[in-house]
Amino acid sequence: MQDLLYFFQQLINGLTIGSTYALIAIGYTMVYGIIGMINFAHGEIYMIGAYTALIAITGLATLGIAWLPLVLLVALICAVIVSSSMGWAVERVAYRPVRGRHRLIPLISAIGMSIFLQNYVHLAQGSRNIGFPALIEGSFRMGPENTFQLSISYMQITIFIITLVCMTALSLFISRSRTGRACRAVSQDLGMASLLGIDTNRIISATFVIGAALAAVAGLLLGMYYGSVDPLFGFIAGLKAFTAAVLGGIGSIPGAMLGGLILGVAESMTSGYLSGEYKDVVAFSLLILILLFKPTGLLGKPEVEKI
Amino acid sequence: MLEVKNLSMRFGGLLAVDQVSVDVQEHEIVSIIGPNGAGKTTVFNCISGFYKPTGGQILFEGKEIQGKPDYRISRMGMVRTFQHVRLFGNMTVVENLLVAQHRHVNTNLLAGLLKTPDYRAREKRSLDRARYWLNRVGLLDMANREAGNLAYGQQRRLEIARCMVTEPKLLMLDEPAAGLNPAETRELDQLIVSLKEDYHVSVLLIEHDMSLVMGISDRINVISQGRPLASGKPEEIRQNDDVIKAYLGEA
Numbered sequence: 087m088q089d090l091l092y093f094f095q096q097l098i099n100g101l102t103i104g105s106t107y108a109l110i111a112i113g114y115t116m117v118y119g120i121i122g123m124i125n126f127a128h129g130e131i132y133m134i135g136a137y138t139a140l141i142a143i144t145g146l147a148t149l150g151i152a153w154l155p156l157v158l159l160v161a162l163i164c165a166v167i168v169s170s171s172m173g174w175a176v177e178r179v180a181y182r183p184v185r186g187r188h189r190l191i192p193l194i195s196a197i198g199m200s201i202f203l204q205n206y207v208h209l210a211q212g213s214r215n216i217g218f219p220a221l222i223e224g225s226f227r228m229g230p231e232n233t234f235q236l237s238i239s240y241m242q243i244t245i246f247i248i249t250l251v252c253m254t255a256l257s258l259f260i261s262r263s264r265t266g267r268a269c270r271a272v273s274q275d276l277g278m279a280s281l282l283g284i285d286t287n288r289i290i291s292a293t294f295v296i297g298a299a300l301a302a303v304a305g306l307l308l309g310m311y312y313g314s315v316d317p318l319f320g321f322i323a324g325l326k327a328f329t330a331a332v333l334g335g336i337g338s339i340p341g342a343m344l345g346g347l348i349l350g351v352a353e354s355m356t357s358g359y360l361s362g363e364y365k366d367v368v369a370f371s372l373l374i375l376i377l378l379f380k381p382t383g384l385l386g387k388p389e390v391e392k393i
Numbered sequence: 394m395l396e397v398k399n400l401s402m403r404f405g406g407l408l409a410v411d412q413v414s415v416d417v418q419e420h421e422i423v424s425i426i427g428p429n430g431a432g433k434t435t436v437f438n439c440i441s442g443f444y445k446p447t448g449g450q451i452l453f454e455g456k457e458i459q460g461k462p463d464y465r466i467s468r469m470g471m472v473r474t475f476q477h478v479r480l481f482g483n484m485t486v487v488e489n490l491l492v493a494q495h496r497h498v499n500t501n502l503l504a505g506l507l508k509t510p511d512y513r514a515r516e517k518r519s520l521d522r523a524r525y526w527l528n529r530v531g532l533l534d535m536a537n538r539e540a541g542n543l544a545y546g547q548q549r550r551l552e553i554a555r556c557m558v559t560e561p562k563l564l565m566l567d568e569p570a571a572g573l574n575p576a577e578t579r580e581l582d583q584l585i586v587s588l589k590e591d592y593h594v595s596v597l598l599i600e601h602d603m604s605l606v607m608g609i610s611d612r613i614n615v616i617s618q619g620r621p622l623a624s625g626k627p628e629e630i631r632q633n634d635d636v637i638k639a640y641l642g643e644a
Contacts, residue, residue: 264491264495264516267484267488267491267492267495268492268495270481270483270484270488270492271481271484271492271495274481274482274483274484275479275481277443277463277479278475278479278481279481279492280462280463280464280467281441281463281464281467281472281473282467282472282492282493282495282555282559283464283467283468283493283495283496283559284464284492284495284496285464285496286464
């Protein structure tokens, strides 16, 4: 019984982290699916989302507004707006001018953008980590007293609900809406979509904006979950989300969701049964294994060379 | 409606197209033929905006279009196919036709989210048009299949339907009969003629299948090694010595 509870605890912790990785991973995978580049500045967009949310929460607190749903909503909206504009601007400034060149050029541009944004936040907000107020406290507890108890915090539940809503909304948007349909067409054959009169530049911008919005949501959630942010906040999370995207099959949205969850669970199981220090080792070993044995990822389709 | 004057296209040291002129009038099927590597597809690519021609002029309904981005050109009412099928293979048959009408339902995101009556009406119109064309090319039963799973001949027909839902004035077909069996080629033949007769679309055609070309073209342009060789009505082309030489080689 004890062992089982412990296992479930790790599973729940893993799914919590994993679902936020998935939210960030969607941004990587959508951009890759459409223009075939890795947006290495995506982790920074996520970090900026977390900072914006923190600023909004602090601002509301000084105004004396403390009603939780309102605070969360305002923080979420601010983070989404700022990150989306950032995502849009990054594409316009750093990627569009070099689109269609050799693959390495946008990659270097992305890394440059990432360093720029990181250092900008360093300058603007300082390099110390800043505490994130714990807005949602308390937890469910299960199991006998005085022994190991399964605990699910309300924060974890909030994370589950919000990520689930975001992912459902995204899935519906992609499969049902007109713009979503155009996104799929552009990701399959950009040239043909353009010939049929779709303004591909607008669709590419939309992809960056959607990816950034989801990253901002993840930024707010993980900021609250970890309780602090710093300018390097986006670096490791970005790397993990990228791993999740590759694990699931880069270019595939369900793949990114699955990859995120698997990665999160693998990490928390490692922390729970081995040692917390090994969790990154396991995460990146998974990446290497997947690249060795199934380079297209779990749900990625093999690319068939057309003749 | 389409006028190509002295078109030239140079790739580095290679002059792929040299002083080619083609014109298409309203209500006309015009073919471009020539041996492999003659530069037919390059001409197409210049017209549809894939390449920026290095010389010459392309006028569509009196407006210069050379060097304009492809989506602008297609919005003017000119749409093309490719030698190989380029459907959105992971999308369903009907989605392929809906996405082609993307620009027709030109509304903003907000209208889409709120599903305004105007937006719904437009969506319905595009669905009706898609259904009409699926029926016209005999693919209505396949509407919800993935386009990539259709048989080759069906994919070819779907491509033409996808062009037609955009309501083009000029349809450019690059080897539409490639890979089709004789029966399918005959069906295609009838379809193309009907597009001209019933829907008043002009057609510019590249094709190797001589029976198809000779049967349906109003005029034919022959190019060889990037240069214009002959142009005229099918019967004139059939008897042209230069054309016969280019096709059969000189003895």
